[in-house]
Amino acid sequence: xxxxxxxxxxxxxxxxxxxxxxxxxxxxxxLVHIAFNMLTLYFFGSDVEGxxxxxxxxxxxxxxxxxxxxxxxxxxx
Numbered sequence: 001x002x003x004x005x006x007x008x009x010x011x012x013x014x015x016x017x018x019x020x021x022x023x024x025x026x027x028x029x030x031l032v033h034i035a036f037n038m039l040t041l042y043f044f045g046s047d048v049e050g051x052x053x054x055x056x057x058x059x060x061x062x063x064x065x066x067x068x069x070x071x072x073x074x075x076x077x
Contacts (some may be wrong), residue, residue, distance in 0.1 A: 006077030022066040
């Protein structure tokens with residue numbers, strides 16, 4: 001339910017997928033992929049949040065990047 005489907009523009013009521021796919025992956029090595037993403041966020045997230053953005057601005061950047069990347073993937077499908 002949370003993965004991003006390529007037919008999102010045919011089903012706009014499922015827009016929530018643009019938010020959920022970033023945390024719910026559906027790949028063969030999903031556990032390794034998610035662990036790598038969270039480890040990277042752990043190491044670099046605090047630097048980005050603390051030095052470049054406030055906590056609110058960091059989350060705005062994180063969520064908007066996820067949505068834009070998802071939209072780009074849907075368009076490429």
